[in-house]
Structures are given as C-alpha cells and as structure tokens.
Amino acid sequence: EDQVTQSPEALRLQEGESSSLNCSYTVSGLRGLFWYRQDPGKGPEFLFTLYSAGEEKEKERLKATLTKKESFLHITAPKPEDSATYLCAGGNRDDKIIFGKGTRLHILP
Amino acid sequence: NAGVTQTPKFRILKIGQSMTLQCTQDMNHNYMYWYRQDPGMGLKLIYYSVGAGITDKGEVPNGYNVSRSTTEDFPLRLELAAPSQTSVYFCASSSAGNTIYFGEGSWLTVV
Numbered sequence: 371e372d373q374v375t376q377s378p379e380a381l382r383l384q385e386g387e388s389s390s391l392n393c394s395y396t397v398s399g400l401r402g403l404f405w406y407r408q409d410p411g412k413g414p415e416f417l418f419t420l421y422s423a424g425e426e427k428e429k430e431r432l433k434a435t436l437t438k439k440e441s442f443l444h445i446t447a448p449k450p451e452d453s454a455t456y457l458c459a460g461g462n463r464d465d466k467i468i469f470g471k472g473t474r475l476h477i478l479p
Numbered sequence: 480n481a482g483v484t485q486t487p488k489f490r491i492l493k494i495g496q497s498m499t500l501q502c503t504q505d506m507n508h509n510y511m512y513w514y515r516q517d518p519g520m521g522l523k524l525i526y527y528s529v530g531a532g533i534t535d536k537g538e539v540p541n542g543y544n545v546s547r548s549t550t551e552d553f554p555l556r557l558e559l560a561a562p563s564q565t566s567v568y569f570c571a572s573s574s575a576g577n578t579i580y581f582g583e584g585s586w587l588t589v590v
Binding site: 402404411412413414416419457459468469470471 | 483510512514519520521522524527529537569573575577578579580581582583584
C-alpha cells in the first residue's frame with residue numbers, strides 16, 4: 371500500500387534557526403513528489419514538485435530535495451511568516467496523490 | 480485567476496439532510512479530486528476523476544457520490560448526512576501526473 375509519512379508532527383524554532391522537515395514515502399511508480407504549504411483556514415498552496423532522485427528546488431528560504439526513499443524540506447533562517455503546516459504528497463503510477471499528515475511549523479520571533 | 484472554485488464556503492446540515500458541494504476549475508485540467516481533511520489526520524481522498532464521464536473511488540468514498548459531466552465541474556453529493564461527515568472538504572485539479580491545485584475549502588458541520 372502506498373504511504374507517505376512526515377516527521378516531526380510539529381516543530382517549534384526560533385527565528386533564524388534553520389532546520390529540515392522529513393517526508394518518507396513508499397509510492398508505487400512515483401510520478402512526482404509534491405510539497406505544499408497550508409495556512410489555517412486555507413487550501414494547500416503549491417510549493418514544489420520533484421520528479422527524480424537527486425533533484426533539488428529552491429524558493430526563498432525553502433529548499434526541497436529528493437532521494438529514492440525520502441524528501442526533505444530545508445528551511446534556512448526562517449521568519450515568523452514561515453509558520454504554517456507543510457504537506458508532502460506522492461503521485462503514484464495510477465495518478466493518485468497520497469498525502470502525509472503534515473508538519474506544523476511554528477517560528478518564534 | 481480563478482483556478483479551482485468551491486461553493487459553499489460554510490454549511491451546517493442536520494442529520495439525514497442531503498447537499499451538494501460544487502467545484503469548478505478553469506485550467507482545462509482532466510483530473511479532479513475531492514479530499515476531506517480532519518484535524519491531525521491529513522488529507523483523505525474521497526473520489527477522483529480522470530476525465531469527463533469517468534469517476535473512481537478513493538480511500539473514503541462511503542456516504543458520498545460524484546459525477547463528472549463536463550471537464551470543468553466535479554460536484555460532490557452527500558446523501559443522508561451523518562456527524563462523521565463533519566469536516567473540511569477540498570476540491571483539486573491537475574493535468575495528468577502533474578501538480579494538483581486546490582480550492583479554498585468548504586467547511587461542513589453536521590448536527
């Protein structure tokens with residue numbers, strides 16, 4: 371069964387304190403690994419899509435990386451406005467998208 | 480810049496009532512999805528569609544029905560609402576194998 375597991379469930383960081391969020395996946399015929407940001411009361415907002423191991427993508431303070439079993443979302447020198455829930459998802463060979471439960475990130479000023 | 484549009488935003492239903500959540504997208508995407516999101520449980524796929532006239536069950540389809548008569552629209556029907564269907568519902572769309580884009584969500588409470 372396809373599965374996506376995110377860790378930690380919640381993370382509190384001081385402003386400027388860099389860290390990484392983990393996404394472990396077992397997805398049949400991975401067709402894409404997706405990262406989303408979700409703010410309270412809003413729909414998930416697309417951040418990145420990674421298609422193959424070794425691929426990296428960056429956007430402002432965020433960088434996503436992909437291996438054959440995991441993806442990481444690295445956050446460099448975060449600011450309070452980076453506080454949100456970050457969702458990871460894998461697309462399988464049947465074009466179903468399987469989501470992890472998310473990591474709630476809180477950046478303290 | 481409409482993207483994926485869901486209505487209504489909020490709704491309160493009584494047990495046993497029925498209703499339809501509407502979803503429309505203007506990106507000409509073939510794939511459309513309905514998810515529900517419960518606190519701490521992540522997004523669960525209810526139904527999805529790979530094109531007009533084609534629908535398939537996801538992880539949690541019981542108590543719901545869908546139809547896809549056009550590329551743009553993918554309504555979700557709740558028959559005989561139950562308290563367990565209290566949740567936030569998200570509609571989404573994508574082109575095959577690519578990034579999916581979400582609507583803003585519909586908050587449903589069944590009392």
